[in-house]
Amino acid sequence: MTNNIWNDLKLKFFKSGNPVMLYIGINAAIFVVVSLLSVIFYFSGNRGFIDALVDEYLAFPSAPNLWLTRFYTVLTYQFFHADFFHILFNLLWLYWMGQIFLDFVKPLQFHFVYLGGGILGAIFFALIFNLVPVYQPSVGEATLKGSSAAVMAVFTAAATLVPNYSLRLMFFGEVKIKYLLFVYIFLDFIGVKEANAGGSLAHLGGALFGFTYVKLLQSGTDLSTIFKKKPKLRVVKNDAPKKSQSMVNQKEVDAILDKISKTGYDKLTKEEKDTLFKASKN
Template sequence: MNNSLWAELKLKLFKSGNPVLLYIGVNALIFVVFSLISVVFFFAKMPDAVAGFINDYLAFPSSPALWPTRFYTLLTYQFFHQGVFHILFNLLWLYWMGQIFLDFVKPRQFHFVYLGGGILGGIFFALIYNLVPVYQPLVSESTVIGSSAAVMAVFAAAVTLVPNYSIRLMFIGDVKIKYLLLVYVILDMIAMQSANAGGSLAHLGGALFGFLYIKFLQKGTDLSSIFKKKPKLKVVKNNNVKQQTNTVNQKRSI
């Protein structure tokens, strides 16, 4: 029965062709694996070992001195989370907004927005930390992790595409998603003065990416087209062409 459950989950999350479920599955799997590893280190009296490794080698740093050796963290940081509630809320919003967005775009476009939003979110966080004086004393020790920027990119892209789309919230009723995004953006702007200012800046950078992608798309430019597979050209030998020509001529003479 356990094998059957795992096979069903694997088929649903990783082989369905649905990018929303794929990213939910990847994020959840990474979180579970590293959480279980952290339990082992906890019993070995090293409770912070896993969190320290993630922060040092997988989170995206704001310090430019670390970028040459930590360039890959622009991608890896998007798949790690600090706790259960961090990943839970990210994946819930990814499911809700991702399904809406996917109703109007191709999987290739979804991948581009998700990953591109995460990348721009990290870059936006690092640039603000390095350029704005109030954050500069924190540059050497600040990192960011989580899929929030990628999720916000999907959220903003969906809102830009269908701003009047409504969802039903418990105790509130039907709410247009453009108002939900507005609330989140305002909260992130307020949180720029909090301890999690880096995360809020990454959210805003991700939202900006999702917004710009749809604006370009509406003007006829699909930025995700760089991922399109180019058709392969077939080389036809001359002797084959001659043989086909002869066959046609024979049929005509008959």
């Protein structure tokens, strides 16, 4: 029975090909391992040892003198969380917004936005903490951890791409995700004066990355292609008819995206949804 559960989890989170589930699985697995280690060291008389280890070597530091030796933390900090509710809300938003975003982009593009948003979030946090006088007394002890900046990048990218996509919320009914994004950005903006100012700054950096990526994508520039392996040169026959068909398909996709921006994703027909799904896989 245990083997079956483990195999089901591996299939769902690590072998499905879905980057949303992959990042949820990685974050959850790391949280479970760190939590178990914390309990073990707690009973051995070393309370707080694991948390201190994570903060020292895996969280992203604000101190410039540590950036060269802790350069890898721009990635590692994204997969460690402070407590259960920290990871719970991050992964819930990643699931909700990630699935929406993935309906319109390729897996490589999703990976680029998630990781790139986390990296820019860390850089934005570090720059503001070192350049703005009010934060400078905290430089040297402030660190950053959690997937919030990466999730915020995905959230913002989805809201920029399909701003009128609606979600049904308890007590509020249907709400367009562009309004949800506005609320979260506002909360982060006023949060820069609170105890978790570093987290709010990282969120804003992630949001900036998600917004910029989609705007460039809509103008014809896909930043994620820098990681795409270029095919070897080969001789092929004239492919003019296929190119024409591709142009027709692109026009159809553009028309569907325009419809989403005006009436929402839920108003699409089954055929239109199938067309978008196929286009995202090409």
